[in-house]
Amino acid sequence: xxxxxxxxxxxxxxxxxxxLELKKESGTHSPSxxxxxxxxxxxxxxxxxxxxxxxxxTDLYLRELNKLMSSDACRGYxxxxxxxxxxxxxxxxxxxxxxxKNVFVGNGAIEIIELLLKEVIQGKIIVNLPTFSSYxxxxxxKERLLLNYLKKSNNYQLELSDIEGMLDEAEALxxxxxxxxxxxxxxxxxxxxxxxxxxxxDVKVIIDESFIHLKDGxxxxxxxxxxxxxxxYDNVIIVKSLSKDFGIAGLRLGYxxxxxxxxxxTLAHGKLWxxxxxxxHFVDLLSANDYMMQYEACRKQHIDDIKELGILxxxxxxxxxxxxxxxxxxxxxxDNIDPQVFCYVMLIRYNVLVRGANDKVGLDGNYIRxxxxxxxxxxxxxKAISDTLSDFKKLxx
Amino acid sequence: xxxxxxxxxxxxxxxxxxxLELKKESGTHSPSxxxxxxxxxxxxxxxxxxxxxxxxxTDLYLRELNKLMSSDACRGYxxxxxxxxxxxxxxxxxxxxxxxKNVFVGNGAIEIIELLLKEVIQGKIIVNLPTFSSYxxxxxxKERLLLNYLKKSNNYQLELSDIEGMLDEAEALxxxxxxxxxxxxxxxxxxxxxxxxxxxxDVKVIIDESFIHLKDGxxxxxxxxxxxxxxxYDNVIIVKSLSKDFGIAGLRLGYxxxxxxxxxxTLAHGKLWxxxxxxxHFVDLLSANDYMMQYEACRKQHIDDIKELGILxxxxxxxxxxxxxxxxxxxxxxDNIDPQVFCYVMLIRYNVLVRGANDKVGLDGNYIRxxxxxxxxxxxxxKAISDTLSDFKKLxx
Numbered sequence: 001x002x003x004x005x006x007x008x009x010x011x012x013x014x015x016x017x018x019x020l021e022l023k024k025e026s027g028t029h030s031p032s033x034x035x036x037x038x039x040x041x042x043x044x045x046x047x048x049x050x051x052x053x054x055x056x057x058t059d060l061y062l063r064e065l066n067k068l069m070s071s072d073a074c075r076g077y078x079x080x081x082x083x084x085x086x087x088x089x090x091x092x093x094x095x096x097x098x099x100x101k102n103v104f105v106g107n108g109a110i111e112i113i114e115l116l117l118k119e120v121i122q123g124k125i126i127v128n129l130p131t132f133s134s135y136x137x138x139x140x141x142k143e144r145l146l147l148n149y150l151k152k153s154n155n156y157q158l159e160l161s162d163i164e165g166m167l168d169e170a171e172a173l174x175x176x177x178x179x180x181x182x183x184x185x186x187x188x189x190x191x192x193x194x195x196x197x198x199x200x201x202d203v204k205v206i207i208d209e210s211f212i213h214l215k216d217g218x219x220x221x222x223x224x225x226x227x228x229x230x231x232x233y234d235n236v237i238i239v240k241s242l243s244k245d246f247g248i249a250g251l252r253l254g255y256x257x258x259x260x261x262x263x264x265x266t267l268a269h270g271k272l273w274x275x276x277x278x279x280x281h282f283v284d285l286l287s288a289n290d291y292m293m294q295y296e297a298c299r300k301q302h303i304d305d306i307k308e309l310g311i312l313x314x315x316x317x318x319x320x321x322x323x324x325x326x327x328x329x330x331x332x333x334x335d336n337i338d339p340q341v342f343c344y345v346m347l348i349r350y351n352v353l354v355r356g357a358n359d360k361v362g363l364d365g366n367y368i369r370x371x372x373x374x375x376x377x378x379x380x381x382x383k384a385i386s387d388t389l390s391d392f393k394k395l396x397x
Numbered sequence: 398x399x400x401x402x403x404x405x406x407x408x409x410x411x412x413x414x415x416x417l418e419l420k421k422e423s424g425t426h427s428p429s430x431x432x433x434x435x436x437x438x439x440x441x442x443x444x445x446x447x448x449x450x451x452x453x454x455t456d457l458y459l460r461e462l463n464k465l466m467s468s469d470a471c472r473g474y475x476x477x478x479x480x481x482x483x484x485x486x487x488x489x490x491x492x493x494x495x496x497x498k499n500v501f502v503g504n505g506a507i508e509i510i511e512l513l514l515k516e517v518i519q520g521k522i523i524v525n526l527p528t529f530s531s532y533x534x535x536x537x538x539k540e541r542l543l544l545n546y547l548k549k550s551n552n553y554q555l556e557l558s559d560i561e562g563m564l565d566e567a568e569a570l571x572x573x574x575x576x577x578x579x580x581x582x583x584x585x586x587x588x589x590x591x592x593x594x595x596x597x598x599d600v601k602v603i604i605d606e607s608f609i610h611l612k613d614g615x616x617x618x619x620x621x622x623x624x625x626x627x628x629x630y631d632n633v634i635i636v637k638s639l640s641k642d643f644g645i646a647g648l649r650l651g652y653x654x655x656x657x658x659x660x661x662x663t664l665a666h667g668k669l670w671x672x673x674x675x676x677x678h679f680v681d682l683l684s685a686n687d688y689m690m691q692y693e694a695c696r697k698q699h700i701d702d703i704k705e706l707g708i709l710x711x712x713x714x715x716x717x718x719x720x721x722x723x724x725x726x727x728x729x730x731x732d733n734i735d736p737q738v739f740c741y742v743m744l745i746r747y748n749v750l751v752r753g754a755n756d757k758v759g760l761d762g763n764y765i766r767x768x769x770x771x772x773x774x775x776x777x778x779x780k781a782i783s784d785t786l787s788d789f790k791k792l793x794x
Contacts, residue, residue, distance in 0.1 A: 029481070031481075032480040051476075051477060051478070053476055055476070061475065062472065065466070076431065078459065079646060080429060080430050080431075082646075082647055084423065110670060114666075243478075250473075250477055250675070252671075252672075252673045274649075275649075276648055276673045276675065277647025279673070
């Protein structure tokens with residue numbers, strides 16, 4: 001590290017220190033682009049490949065928002081209280097073709113995850129590591145956590161045999177499918193077997209499908225959803241962030257599908273007006289048939305870009321790229337490179353941001369996570385990774 | 398009632414029943430305008446004088462939002478996660494000239510009220526009735542509530558002598574100033590005396606100042622705030638919704654000023670990304686000096702309109718209008734008129750919505766609450782009230 005620090009000029013060194021400090025303050029989550037930009041100033045992030053989001057989804061929403069802004073309806077979404085939660089859930093239930101009593105709309109999926117882990121599930125929870133950190137951080141009593149470390153030798157695949165022994169004492173199992181940060185997918189049959197095993201032991205299965213709709217191979221958005229499991233197994237709860245595939249993280253919107261008693265237990269915690277007027281407008285958009293039709297093209301375009309990025313990444317020397325099942329890639333750096341420092345040096349020198357995965361408990365190796373952006377941006381990302389690798393090589397040789 | 402129902406035509410009767418049913422479903426809060434519009438369809442609410450909001454504030458924000466939409470910055474607020482809570486609180490602390498460690502930004506004031514009553518205050522709470530219903534509804538254990546019924550004979554004024562006997566067993570006192578729904582104001586000196594009495598008994602005082610900035614007589618927005626109490630008494634917590642005065646209820650934004658330990662106890666409940674990108678944009682607007690300067694004109698214009706509306710309302714026969722200290726009026730109807738039915742008949746016949754106050758526990762009489770809108774709308778509201786009173790008079794004579 002000291003050799004590396006010496007090779008940076010003074011300005012670079014100061015910036016790197018500030019970025020590492022900001023990351024520390026942000027805990028196991030990434031600092032926001034605007035916070036990072038304040039440190040980089042007067043430069044800005046050129047490509048943000050840290051954040052997992054479909055840019056074509058954002059394009060589509062922006063077009064609709066522009067239409068809204070020039071219509072009279074706009075004022076109402078800003079001036080008035082949004083509809084109460086149950087009323088927005090009802091609208092969404094029509095889109096999802098499920099009973100309105102089984103839907104809860106959240107201020108982002110994270111609000112739902114917090115409610116589930118703190119207010120609904122009171123017993124022990126099986127969490128597979130690595131994972132989205134909130135799934136264990138919201139469990140304040142650490143003795144409630146039953147941790148299953150996914151094996152690198154098994155490509156971080158979830159196996160029933162690894163968790164079977166925990167089912168007797170568990171109240172719930174969390175399965176993010178595909179998983180974040182490793183982008184690995186638990187096949188339909190395998191997942192059904194896990195759900196059945198859980199059902200026999202009266203264990204709920206929380207399936208977080210926030211990344212499923214960006215997996216290649218499904219004919220349609222609906223086709224990709226895990227609704228079959230929800231409809232056929234009463235121990236299944238579905239959690240879904242709409243941020244990633246629809247490109248609207250700023251709106252804060254997610255939902256849960258669950259049995260009525262779980263929904264009522266979450267509703268008991270206030271949540272009267274928990275999503276904003278713009279989020280309600282987005283649900284109204286989804287209710288209009290042509291939005292989903294237009295979105296389907298955005299989804300497929302993004303999946304094409306993911307595949308193209310994969311080819312480019314696999315051409316980089318000295319790194320190992322895990323095959324992906326969603327819109328990001330987990331990449332293993334050489335042994336002697338600290339991923340977080342690597343990412344921030346790349347950001348300082350080439351203005352490209354990817355995510356260092358040091359803070360992901362359960363990852364065995366020096367990983368970075370790279371999100372898919374637009375094709376021209378993806379090329380810049382790949383070049384920045386290559387160039388930064390060369391920089392480090394020179395330093396560390 | 399039956400005579401009234403008979404006098405309505407069939408369509409009116411069906412609509413009235415649906416509206417009363419919707420109100421029942423909405424509990425002690427008002428149904429949203431869009432829910433009401435669905436029932437009124439094909440007609441719409443012409444003037445919404447139920448909802449308490451400064452229309453000039455909305456105008457100002459809409460102008461800024463239009464500017465944002467035509468700039469590159471817009472995309473970031475939608476596509477990216479908003480900054481984490483502490484980072485937005487820091488921005489707001491600069492606007493409010495308080496230490497960032499004393500600020501918590503909420504997804505609407507209601508999120509803050511819920512956190513305060515459920516997670517921070519564990520003991521008994523003195524609540525003055527009538528009040529904003531969430532202040533007692535979030536207290537799930539009813540034995541935690543110490544209820545002080547404000548006296549009609551005293552114009553619903555808060556008196557230290559009425560609550561003094563409760564201080565020994567209380568952990569906190571809630572003072573909405575001015576109060577909702579009666580629009581009564583506790584004078585500065587009187588409030589300071591109450592705060593001091595509470596301090597002697599180690600009782601926290603939660604001051605909800607959501608309506609203070611629309612009270613006549615203050616030179617500036619800052620001047621109207623209760624910051625003096627927060628700065629001088631460590632038992633004071635300030636809660637503030639930004640919905641009302643800034644006309645942005647759809648954005649969901651409020652804040653709390655409190656001692657560091659209270660702030661940390663609320664932050665411990667997740668709330669990482671609890672406000673939306675548009676709410677963050679609004680905080681960024683507030684941080685720009687000229688927004689508050691422009692807003693000051695909106696505030697004063699609205700206060701002028703409030704006074705003008707007061708004159709018109711006082712000219713209506715057969716009702717008693719309570720003097721106001723904010724942007725709405727509490728009006729007492731004749732004894733034999735049910736306020737909720739009155740409001741919905743008025744809505745059906747004249748497309749003007751005001752709030753029936755039957756559901757406000759602690760109000761002694763048949764009240765409706767009338768919000769100030771723009772001058773031309775206010776005239777329509779006053780005429781609709783007069784006309785509906787005539788309609789009822791004919792029926793009930």
